[in-house]
Each structure stands twice: as structure tokens, then as C-alpha cells.
Amino acid sequence: MDVADGVLVAGYRIVRRLGSGGMGTVYLAQHPRLPRWDALKVLDDRHDSDSEFHARFLREAELAARLQHPNLVAVHDRGEDHGRLWIAMQYIDGGDLAGLIRRGPQVLTVERAVRILGDAAAGLDEIHRAGLLHRDVKPANILLTTDADGSDRVLVTDFGVAHPIEDGVKQSGGVATTLAYAAPEQFGDGPVDHRADVYALGCTLYQMLTGSVPFPRTGAGSVMYAHLHEPPPRPSAANPQVPKDFDAVIATAMAKNPADRFASCGALAAAARAALTPTPRRRATRLSVAALVIILVAAAALVGVLSRTTPSQARPVRTPVSGSVDGSQWGAFAYIAQAFPDLLPGFPYGSGYEELSGCLPQDTKYNNVPLDTSLPIGTLFCLGNRDPVIDLEIVCNADRTPIQPGVALADFPEGDEAWSRPSGSGHLFWGHTTFTDTGSDLDGHTTGVLEIFFDRADRNFCRIQVVGTPTTGADLRAAWWPGAPL
Structure with missing residues (x-):
């Protein structure tokens, strides 16, 4: 469970959540005595009864405190506060x-x-x-x-x-x-x-x-x-x-x-x-002087041609910055990527929010299709880093017909709510699912599931399903939803 903003942990005042960090969650915190910001890692509540995990967490501070190097984050302090283990580390503003x-x-x-x-x-x-x-x-x-x-x-x-x-x-x-x-x-x-x-x-x-x-x-x-x-x-x-x-x-x-x-x-x-900066020497090791002269003359002529038609000129690679999408690289699925520029990678083989990657276009039967395939209902299926997202699926109507909020796809619904943010509003469902007979590595595992719907016209033709490592939808909602760029 996350620590709320403003709460004191061992005298440190929590300012905001920075992200997950190994066995715990990392927060920006005000040092109790010094005019300094620290990164405070707090052990996850789910490990409270695991003595071995506690020992590993404490050992992390002991091991890291030995290390003093300009390319390593420094550990300042560690301790326990009302049963919560914590480590204070150097805060890197970047x-x-x-x-x-x-x-x-x-x-x-x-x-x-x-x-x-x-x-x-x-x-x-x-x-x-x-x-x-x-x-x-x-x-x-x-x-x-x-x-x-x-x-x-x-x-x-x-x-x-x-x-x-x-x-x-x-x-x-x-x-x-x-x-x-x-x-x-x-x-x-x-x-x-x-x-x-x-x-x-x-x-x-x-x-x-x-x-x-x-x-x-x-x-x-x-x-x-x-x-x-x-x-x-x-x-x-x-x-x-x-x-x-x-x-x-x-x-x-x-x-x-x-x-x-x-x-x-x-x-x-x-x-x-x-x-x-490769050295030319390893490319000419077995060439005679005469042969090398001939090759160099030919290469000089060839350079003149190549300089006018380089591969990058013939097929330019345009890579968008964070928060933007190069529609030409997403083909027929560009309308999906452009609806969620802060969530998805800027280009298909890139990395999006929390290392979301490997986004594959699919049809309604979950078959992978080429990016230039036009479908009435398009899907992008992306892999997460399992901290906490296993995979994320965006389904959209190509004609931009709105998708109305429906019953959550989780086998065991837990709750739902209307949501509103400066970026828009919609409806959120959460629950959990146990995978069986899927032929995947998830068989036998219970995962949290989120279903997200949108009200605004620029996104209401899409829905998002998130599957995560927490075993309940409530835990997945707490871990991912507050910071999701939606």
C-alpha cells in the first residue's frame, strides 16, 4: 500500500511517489533535520510477514552503503518505523x-x-x-x-x-x-x-x-x-x-x-x-598495396554516388520525442497510437510508459497482423515490465464510434467508478482473473485486471484492458492507475 503524501516516515515527510524500486516503493521525502530532499524507499506491505524478505531489504542498505562512486546512487540511512522498513538514498533530480x-x-x-x-x-x-x-x-x-x-x-x-x-x-x-x-x-x-x-x-x-x-x-x-x-x-x-x-x-x-x-x-x-570509431586497418589487413590503391580509387567514385542517395535519404527514419507519435510508422493503427501518445511508444519498436514495449497489432481474434492492415476494430497488444503491468491491450473502433462502458472483462469483478482528471473523464472497472487452458505461462495464475473507458471524443472510441502482477484488481488499481498518463 502506498504511503500518502504528507505522512511522516521516521521523521521524513513524504512529498510524492517516485515509482517502484525493487522490493519497495520510492518516494521523494524531506529530510527531518537537514535542508535536503532524499529518495526514501519503503518496504511493500505485502512482505510484512516475510522475515527472509526483511533481511534482504536491510542487507540492501548494508551492501550499498559500502559503495562510494560517482556513478552509483549513495545510501544515506536506513531503519524501521512502526513495522515499516525504509532506506534513505541520494535523490537524483532528473x-x-x-x-x-x-x-x-x-x-x-x-x-x-x-x-x-x-x-x-x-x-x-x-x-x-x-x-x-x-x-x-x-x-x-x-x-x-x-x-x-x-x-x-x-x-x-x-x-x-x-x-x-x-x-x-x-x-x-x-x-x-x-x-x-x-x-x-x-x-x-x-x-x-x-x-x-x-x-x-x-x-x-x-x-x-x-x-x-x-x-x-x-x-x-x-x-x-x-x-x-x-x-x-x-x-x-x-x-x-x-x-x-x-x-x-x-x-x-x-x-x-x-x-x-x-x-x-x-x-x-x-x-x-x-x-x-572502427579502425580501417582491420579491413585492409590482407590486401596488397596495389589492390588497396585500386579499391580506394573505386571507393572514392562510389562515395560520390552514395553521398547523393544515402539509405537515410531513400528511407528516412523519423522518430518522435516523448509524448508524440510518428503516424507513418504505425500504419493503419496510427489512430490508436495518436490517441495515447504519453502511454504508448512513439514508434512500434520503442518503449512507452513504464517500459511498455513490443506493441503488436491484432485483429478481433487475437491474431497478429501487419501494421498496414485496415480493420474495423483495431487492437494494439503491448508487453509491460511486470512492475506491475504484464500486458496492456487497447481496442478501438476505426470509424470512431464510441464504446460504451460495459461489464468488466475480469472473471471476478471487484468494483467500478467514474473517474475525472484534467485530461478527461470516463469509467474504470477493476477485478481479477485466473488463467486456465490458455497455453501461456499465465496458466494457473491469478492476476489483477483493469478496464478503462473514456468520455471525450478524442478517445471514447477506445477501451483499455490492463493485466498486472497483483492478484487483485484493487492492488493493480492502486499500483498503476494513479500515475497512468491517461
Whole structure:
């Protein structure tokens, strides 16, 4: 349960919710004695009776407090207040890498991505030198602010699933990480070491270069299968602006066998810098002088032609900033994306609100269809990061006929209400559903469900269904609905 604004926790005055952070919720809080804002993490109420979870939460502060590095968020204090465990951390007045990725390659250039990667790698290597693993490296856990000279300041945060390396970390009953960035060994019972963080950082680099997670899939089982069995994707295939040398960098960082990966995050960053400015020498190693002269002359002539018709000129890539949508990239489904520009990615393979990604166009029978398919009723089905959204589905009438609020689609309705915000109004239903015989990884699991309807003409032809990890609709409503950009 969230802590209300203005409530005191161990003397800290809660100002507002910043987001979820591993095992707890993070708030902006006023320090009780100093003229300073802190980020205060409070343990989730659902873990009150879990003594092992309490121990892990306290250990997070002890482990993180050992670390002093310009690319790591500092831990200031910790304690317990009326049964609620808390940690006070350095507050970073800025955004995170996930938000920067959503703004597209016009803002997050390849050069900038490599610089951010290098700083994040320096922080992670410091964690590893201290004998720790992060185990949840992802864009949302890489914070960004601006230094006095205008450059990015990069800080790695959230050690909620950190473990000492000497623990010989093994999995037991689940994966303590975000699936989109999880190394293959994290799905088994064997030991996990710092190279799992290298893998996750490689996934993060791929997302910086392309706007998409490496394996955008419709279910947790298919994501796990891809990490275990499918080859690492090539960023140059997803984004022609990425030099092809990055394909080998991603392939090494995301190698299935940890022994085949870079030995450290710093080594990955160094390889990315080399890929950004490749040396001509490795392309001419076996050429004779005469052959090289002939090739250079031919290349000079070819450059004149290519300079007049580059791939980017022939097929421009227009990437919108956050809060806008490039309709040309969404095809026949542009009217859906344009109705929810702050929720959905700006382009199909991008990342939207809370890492919403992998948005697939579908027909009314849940079959995937090409983006240029015109349908009377269109659907975009997107994957969440499971914190708390598993998936989100937007269904819209192409002729913009209003969709009237109806009975919630949850098997077990819990409640409903009329809602009103500065952005509009509508109706919200919530409940929960137990999945059976779906053939998906959700079989046997109970999930919270939200159904959202709209009154305004610019959205009333659509409805949204949200399925989340909380087992009740009420919990999903509390975790997601207040901050949803709708």
C-alpha cells in the first residue's frame, strides 16, 4: 500500500511517489533535520510477514552503503518505523535511461548511448569489485541528471536484488530480475556471477541503439525461451543508423555461455567505443598495396554516388520525442497510437510508459497482423515490465464510434467508478482473473485486471484492458492507475 503524501516516515515527510524500486516503493521525502530532499524507499506491505524478505531489504542498505562512486546512487540511512522498513538514498533530480530511450535516436544518438554505457559500466564494475552483483540492470535503474557543463551524469541505482558474489547465488522458485534483461543462467539452479550483469548491460545497450528490448515477446515463457535459445539480435538490422560493428559487441555481451562474454562491464564499454570509431586497418589487413590503391580509387567514385542517395535519404527514419507519435510508422493503427501518445511508444519498436514495449497489432481474434492492415476494430497488444503491468491491450473502433462502458472483462469483478482528471473523464472497472487452458505461462495464475473507458471524443472510441502482477484488481488499481498518463 502506498504511503500518502504528507505522512511522516521516521521523521521524513513524504512529498510524492517516485515509482517502484525493487522490493519497495520510492518516494521523494524531506529530510527531518537537514535542508535536503532524499529518495526514501519503503518496504511493500505485502512482505510484512516475510522475515527472509526483511533481511534482504536491510542487507540492501548494508551492501550499498559500502559503495562510494560517482556513478552509483549513495545510501544515506536506513531503519524501521512502526513495522515499516525504509532506506534513505541520494535523490537524483532528473529522469532515467528508460525515459531517454523513449525520446528516440534523434535525442539518444549512438555516440551518446556509448558515453552513457561507459559511465554505467564504471559504476557496475565498482559493485563487482566490492564483491556484489546488481542482478537487475535495466534502463529504469540507470538515472540521468545534467552536470554543470551540460553533460550527462549517470548513476546506477536500486540494489534491491543485490547479492554477495560469495553467496554462490542460485535461483529458488523464481527469477529475481526483470525478464527482458535476464541472463540465461538466471533461469536455472546453477551459480550466477557478475557476467549476468554484463549480459543485462548488453541488453540495455541494444535497447539504447534500437529503442526495443532484445526479445519483445508476448509472454514470460517465450521471453525466457529466447534468452536461452535464440541468437542475440543484430542492432544494425533493427536500426540502419547503427554501425554494423555493434552486432559483434551485442553478440559477445549476450553470449549464452558466461565464459564467452566480456570479462567485465568496462570491457563491454571499451568494445562499444571501438565499434563507434572502427579502425580501417582491420579491413585492409590482407590486401596488397596495389589492390588497396585500386579499391580506394573505386571507393572514392562510389562515395560520390552514395553521398547523393544515402539509405537515410531513400528511407528516412523519423522518430518522435516523448509524448508524440510518428503516424507513418504505425500504419493503419496510427489512430490508436495518436490517441495515447504519453502511454504508448512513439514508434512500434520503442518503449512507452513504464517500459511498455513490443506493441503488436491484432485483429478481433487475437491474431497478429501487419501494421498496414485496415480493420474495423483495431487492437494494439503491448508487453509491460511486470512492475506491475504484464500486458496492456487497447481496442478501438476505426470509424470512431464510441464504446460504451460495459461489464468488466475480469472473471471476478471487484468494483467500478467514474473517474475525472484534467485530461478527461470516463469509467474504470477493476477485478481479477485466473488463467486456465490458455497455453501461456499465465496458466494457473491469478492476476489483477483493469478496464478503462473514456468520455471525450478524442478517445471514447477506445477501451483499455490492463493485466498486472497483483492478484487483485484493487492492488493493480492502486499500483498503476494513479500515475497512468491517461
